[in-house]
Amino acid sequence: MVPWMLLLFYSLLFLQSSPSSFAKCPPSYFPSSIIRPETQSLSSNNALYKTKYYTQILDHFNYDPQSYQTFQQRYLINDTFWGGPKINAPIFIYTGNEGNIEWFAQNTGFMYDIAPEFKALIVFLEHRYYGQSIPYGGDRKKAYKNPKTLGYLSSTQALADYATLIIDLKKNLSAIDSPVIVFGGSYGGMLAAWFRLKYPHVAIGALASSSPILQFENITSQYSFNNIITQDFRSESENCYKVLKGSWKQIEDTAKTKGGLELLRKSFHICKNYISGDSIEGWLATAYVYTAMTDYPTPSNFLSPMPAYPIRQMCKAIDNPSFGNDTFAKLYHAASVYYNYTGDVSCFDINDNSDPHDLGGWQWQACTEMIMPTNGNNEESIFPASTDNYTERAQSCEYFYKVQPRPAWITTEFGGHDIKRVLKRFGSNIIFFNSLRDPWSGGGVLKNISKSIIAIVEKEGAHHVDLRFKTDKDPEWLKNARKKEIGIMKGWISEYNRDLADSNIID
Numbered sequence: 001m002v003p004w005m006l007l008l009f010y011s012l013l014f015l016q017s018s019p020s021s022f023a024k025c026p027p028s029y030f031p032s033s034i035i036r037p038e039t040q041s042l043s044s045n046n047a048l049y050k051t052k053y054y055t056q057i058l059d060h061f062n063y064d065p066q067s068y069q070t071f072q073q074r075y076l077i078n079d080t081f082w083g084g085p086k087i088n089a090p091i092f093i094y095t096g097n098e099g100n101i102e103w104f105a106q107n108t109g110f111m112y113d114i115a116p117e118f119k120a121l122i123v124f125l126e127h128r129y130y131g132q133s134i135p136y137g138g139d140r141k142k143a144y145k146n147p148k149t150l151g152y153l154s155s156t157q158a159l160a161d162y163a164t165l166i167i168d169l170k171k172n173l174s175a176i177d178s179p180v181i182v183f184g185g186s187y188g189g190m191l192a193a194w195f196r197l198k199y200p201h202v203a204i205g206a207l208a209s210s211s212p213i214l215q216f217e218n219i220t221s222q223y224s225f226n227n228i229i230t231q232d233f234r235s236e237s238e239n240c241y242k243v244l245k246g247s248w249k250q251i252e253d254t255a256k257t258k259g260g261l262e263l264l265r266k267s268f269h270i271c272k273n274y275i276s277g278d279s280i281e282g283w284l285a286t287a288y289v290y291t292a293m294t295d296y297p298t299p300s301n302f303l304s305p306m307p308a309y310p311i312r313q314m315c316k317a318i319d320n321p322s323f324g325n326d327t328f329a330k331l332y333h334a335a336s337v338y339y340n341y342t343g344d345v346s347c348f349d350i351n352d353n354s355d356p357h358d359l360g361g362w363q364w365q366a367c368t369e370m371i372m373p374t375n376g377n378n379e380e381s382i383f384p385a386s387t388d389n390y391t392e393r394a395q396s397c398e399y400f401y402k403v404q405p406r407p408a409w410i411t412t413e414f415g416g417h418d419i420k421r422v423l424k425r426f427g428s429n430i431i432f433f434n435s436l437r438d439p440w441s442g443g444g445v446l447k448n449i450s451k452s453i454i455a456i457v458e459k460e461g462a463h464h465v466d467l468r469f470k471t472d473k474d475p476e477w478l479k480n481a482r483k484k485e486i487g488i489m490k491g492w493i494s495e496y497n498r499d500l501a502d503s504n505i506i507d
Helices: 044-048 101-107 110-118 155-172 187-198 224-236 238-256 260-267 277-293 310-319 327-339 362-368 390-401 409-414 419-426 439-443 476-506
Strands: 050-057 070-078 091-095 121-125 180-185 205-209 430-435 453-458
Touching (some): 050 155, 070 101, 070 155, 091 110, 091 187, 110 121, 155 409, 180 187, 180 476, 187 205, 187 430, 224 310, 224 439, 238 260, 238 310, 260 277, 277 310, 310 327, 430 476
Parallel strands (some): 091 121, 091 180, 180 205, 430 453
Antiparallel strands (some): 050 070
């Protein structure tokens, strides 16, 4: 919600996160697998849900015989608070992101926190090709083998999965008249918004948190993402900003000197494996990007164990006078806020390619439909000046997958251009939540589109912070944002129940 996602999210491009290009194209993606599995502590929140499976069709949009192949789609469910079908109690659905659905369930507590108030059933749906929802008999290697087998991985197929599963679930629960509200953060938030637009007969409303549905086809500036990251650090400390901005050349110059790579290895406590100046830069850039995305006002363990306001802690390390003019010491201690806040890691394996959250499928999506230009850097950026290079992306996608990206497909399928003028006449019942310190907010909906398509925008916060479990230390602005969301959703349900009563009288 990698997104984060991812991580979100970012646009998650493995081809732009290679060691040779990280410094020029810093990672701007949804949550990725950068954190080693042993550093991830599983949350007991997973015990809140029962695991079930639904027999899903491979291809919803083709009648070729192979389209009728099936796979087991996983979903998590909690009926503890559900009022049941007799009172048409609502059903809260989380539209799963690009990863293991348990990961999102353990980091998305808003639905659970408010379920008693709504007497709601809670369901987390896993996205096809992620987690355990793997086609081709659950064989990940076969499913990911080539473009022919990966071709069934798309947002449109995933939305159709969600629609068929929800409809069947409601039938099995004898809850045909129970209203459904979909929730999602990051890519999952995009799916929630698109689901409401494409399947209004299935869901009465959507809460789309940190959903960058305007990050496509240059609707949003390619510089927006990294500009926000830059401002996040600069607002904490001008010195912090200057150190980060000026560090890239120092790393590059050091890497070129005799013994320079060994000096970098020791300075940043890198394990004994291959490194380069570019790989060090990529490792640092990843920390800055993901810390900006998860700059939460309370401690978190979404991507990595981190303290409250981790950007502030990074800048404190950089501004620490005890490090004098030792830039590498400053950068190491700043990066450790993200990579090693618990102090458990003795050295960093920057070449680790493990995928603890099952995010690998996003590489395919980022090469086909999820073309979100985010790698531009102007002269003020903390990253070296650059422009988002679509040609390079297309060439890499052709090399790795033998496919060409379709940068205009998302806006063709779901819209995006002139969104206020377009949606105000037919769209309804969508909440777009964004925190302006979240780099993905630049591609979000930041103004109301109509009376029922509402933008809730907060100056503070980070990536889908509103969907996190509530804590006693939550700031007032976050509590108030959630109250607004709850009030709006109650209005949707009341309106639905009035319409349902009216239709029953007419019938």
